[in-house]
Amino acid sequence: MSHILHVDIDAFYASVEQLDAPEYRGKPVIVGGLPGDRRSVVSTCSYEARRFGVHAAMPVAEAYRLCPEGIFLRVRMRRYLEKSAEALAVFGEFSPDVRQISIDEAFVDLTGTERLFGAPEEAARKLKRAVRERTGLTVSVGLAPNKYVAKIASGMSKPDGFYAVPAGGEEAFALALPLEKLWGVGDKTRERLKAAGFRTARDVHRASRSALVSLLGEAGGAFLYRAVRGEAAESFGGERKSRSLSAETTFGYDQTDLSALETCLLELCHTVVFRLLSSGKTSKAVCLKIRYADFSTESVQETSAREISSVDALYERVAALFGRKYRRGAGVRLLGVGALNVTDAAAPEQGELFDFGEQKRRDVEKAILSLRAPGDSSCRQATNTPAPIPSAPAATAAPVKNLFAAFIFCLQYV
CATH class of the missing domain: 1.10.150.20 (5' to 3' exonuclease, C-terminal subdomain)
Structure with missing residues (x-):
């Protein structure tokens, strides 16, 4: 019999902001952008803000109309990735089988861990306490015999909740x-x-x-x-860990806002690149998965002669794939980004004549990964607003003009 936990960090981005700035606690915190930012959407908001009707994927301008006294903040993705990694490390202490499905949620398979942590209900409560003590965050947990029911159960008593569905009680x-x-x-x-x-x-x-x-x-x-029978109704993706590294986000409702989809793609790229760096892997092939509201799925992959060198480089490639494949206006159920055919990172290759700053970006991201300590937010790279996803391939400039621009760019680093 399987014992599956779905662990969901409560109001993740907003909770991190309230953790780092105690003066925000108990107040409506809305993360996504400032009221004057064009095209900004709400990524996450605190439970205090939700009482005003604010919710994820809502335009920030609408959130401001509903909650003008709210604390509006831009996304700090590097900091959220730090806290996500801390929580994931705790999950890994309770099971060797942890499947992260987004930056703030994961499945933890407790099957066969009874001798170490007691009954699954007891282990779930221990995990909740450990996350709070080690990260300062609260999680809501659902326990069930399969992932689909566990996913629903984790939302039954948020925030800081625990809900268990016994074996045989799924239907x-x-x-x-x-x-x-x-x-x-x-x-x-x-x-x-x-x-x-x-x-x-x-x-x-x-x-x-x-x-x-x-x-x-x-x-x-x-x-x-x-x-409706409580069966394993959703696969939640899958990956061959020895050959690929990927990250997915499944929306709880059909997502049509292009800005929200762009932000989601950027978050997924952050996750994939930092997993590549932390595991000492590299890849030249990227893949994108789009699952629509009608469950039809588009998957596309692309291999380049160059390795994935930075978050920006991966996002540029993924955004181009998305621009070609996305059916404009269609509701999206799931987005996934992956690095295929991963290999062990080799020694640095001979530098290219026109690096365009990629090596600098790669070095910065490696430095952040190696220097950061648990709870330390002093070392992080600024997060930029994602570039708009192209609706069609951009026209190529004249070769002489490109070469001259590259020469001028390179002079900055000589």
């Missing part, structure tokens, strides 16, 4: 949920279900698999058929 748990609580069922899917007469999870449960497939398509119907 009863799912049937007691309103449609809004069935994780992964977005607004458009709920609208189609309600238009067809489905109001509750029990209504969906009474429908045949073929009926749901005819309504929602093969992937969507099969997903929902399993979901």
Whole structure:
């Protein structure tokens, strides 16, 4: 029998800001951008801000209208990655099988750890205490026999919550949920279900698999058929650890805001590059995965002659792939970024004539990784707003002009 924990750091970005600045505690903190920033969206907000109706992916301008007294802050991704790594290290002390699925959440497989940490419920509470003591953050935890139910369970008593679904109780748990609580069922899917007469999870449960497939398509119907039975309805991605390093974010609802998608891609690139650096790996191949609201999935990969040298370099390649593959206006359910065919990082190769600062960026990121200490936020690189994702490949400038620009650029570092 499996014992799976889903661990979710509560209001992660906002909680880190309140941890670093005690004067923010108990106040509405909204992370994503300043009210005057164009195209900014809310990445995370504190529970105090949520009482005003503020939520993730909302335009910052709208958040300001709802909560003008809020504390608006820009994203500090390097700091959040530091705290995420601290939490992940704690998770790893409770199980050798930890699957991080985003910067603030992970699955921890407690199966077979009873002799070390006691019953799964006891181990879950120990993990919660350890995270608080070591990181200063709180986590909400769901315990269940499979990942899908554990994912829903972790949100049942937030913040700082714990909810356990016993073996054999998965279907009863799912049937007691309103449609809004069935994780992964977005607004458009709920609208189609309600238009067809489905109001509750029990209504969906009474429908045949073929009926749901005819309504929602093969992937969507099969997903929902399993979901209302408390089965493993979502795979949450997968990776061959020896050959790839990847990071994914699955949105709880259909995401259509391009700024939010750009920010998400940048966060995923940060995670992948720092995992490459910390594991001493390198790669020349990148991949992008887009899963839409209808469960259709686009996957694309690209191999370059150059290794992934920095977060900026990876984001540039990923953003170009996204610009070519994304169906404009379509709701996105999942984004994933990965480095394929990873190998051990070799000794530095002979430098290129026109490096364009990539080696400097790589050295800075390695320095941050090697120098940072737990809880130390004094050493970090500034996080830039992601460049807009191109809608089509940009035109190439004349070769002579490019060469001259490269020459002038290089003079800055001579």
